[in-house]
Amino acid sequence: MPVDKDTMIEAxxxxxxxxxxxxxxxxxxxINLTIKSGEFVLVQGPTGCGKSTLLNVLSGIDLPDSGKIIFDGENIARAQEARLSKLRRQKIGFVFQDFNLIPTLTAIENIEALLWPTVLREKEIENRAIAALRDVNLLERKDHYPVQMSGGEKQRCGLARAIIHRPRVILADEPTGNLDPESEKQVMDLLKKINKDMETTIIVVTHRGSLSSYxxxxxxxxxxxxxxxxx
Ligand SMILES: Nc1ncnc2c1ncn2[C@@H]1O[C@H](COP(=O)(O)OP(=O)(O)O)[C@@H](O)[C@H]1O
Ligand SMILES: [Mg+2]
Structure with a gap:
């Protein structure tokens, strides 16, 4: 079967x-679905309907009982964990509802940590992290610890971490679930900008209907x- 180059993920x-x-x-x-490269997909539905499970099987965090998951041309439904973790490291950026920042690291250190272990030089790592912080308008919080940041700032730090390795796909599970409406808009606008500027495929899980316009x-x-x- 010929592989459609535009297809990013197929279930x-x-x-x-x-x-x-x-x-x-x-x-x-x-479940049958096709996500094309560069799409901005929202997955909506009530709590417990399977949204997180879907993201987990699409990204190889969890394996399905049956069926195929074709990720960038490769069926990962039966892949070994070593292969899956490499694929996640290289091709996917994750954004979490509760941010998952390491409390003992500053904003820039949290972002840099995603690249380790790496062959990149220290200066290159720092330059990339600074560029990512600038992309999410958070450069002035570079040396702040998570406890010193607001929810919106923490999630923007999470976004910078999700793009530092230039992934093909960003998966975000309820990324604005803990944010006030203004921070929610900032985070969603940034995801849209990343989608446009970097042509990153974005999949956002939400139980809110209000984000449909993105x-x-x-x-x-x-x-x-x-x-x-x-x-
Ligand atoms: N590890 C697990 N063990 C048992 N049941 C689970 C597990 N993970 C999810 N479930 C169940 O599977 C269903 C779908 O869960 P989930 O994908 O987390 O839904 P959503 O993200 O839409 O809230 C729910 O009924 C949930 O309780
Ligand atoms: Mg969920």
Whole structure:
């Protein structure tokens, strides 16, 4: 089968169940979707509908029970962990609801840490981190620790960390879930700018309907299945 160069991620007949206290939970049921390079995708749906599970299988953090995940031309549904972690390191930037910054490192150190271990020289690492901080309008917080930053600043630091290795894809799971409306807008605007300027494919999970205007595609989920894909 010829590979469509524009296709970044494809899920084919993907299923995943969890077993809990004797019950079987269908987290993903027959998921089929295609995400093209450069798209800005929103995944929406109520809590527990499978959004995080979907992101986890798309990025090889979790493996599906059946089906294929074609990531940049490679089926990762049965890949070994060593291969998956290399793929994540090289091709994916992650953004988290609770930021996941290391409290004992400053903003710039948090960003630089993502590159280690690396063959890059110290000066090059610093230059890249400074450029990333500038991209998210956070250069003046460079030497601040997470505890000294607001939620919005912490998430902008998280965005800088997500782009430092120039990934093909950014996956953001509820990136604005802990932010006030103004910080939410700043973070979403920055994601849009990264999407445009760097042609990074962006997938944002949210249970809020209000962010629809940012998306080139909206995937709606309910109870583990896709109920609607809207362009
Ligand atoms: N590790 C797990 N073990 C058992 N059940 C899980 C696990 N992770 C998720 N689930 C269940 O799978 C369903 C989907 O969860 P999740 O993908 O986290 O949904 P969402 O991100 O949309 O809130 C939920 O019913 C959740 O309780
Ligand atoms: Mg979730």
């Amino acid at each position: 084919i007949d993907v299923n995943k169940e969890y077993r809990r206290a004797g019950a079987i939970i269908r987290a993903l049921g027959d 998306a080139s595609k909206i995937i709606k989920m309910d109870k583990g299945v896709i109920t609607n894909i809207q362009k």
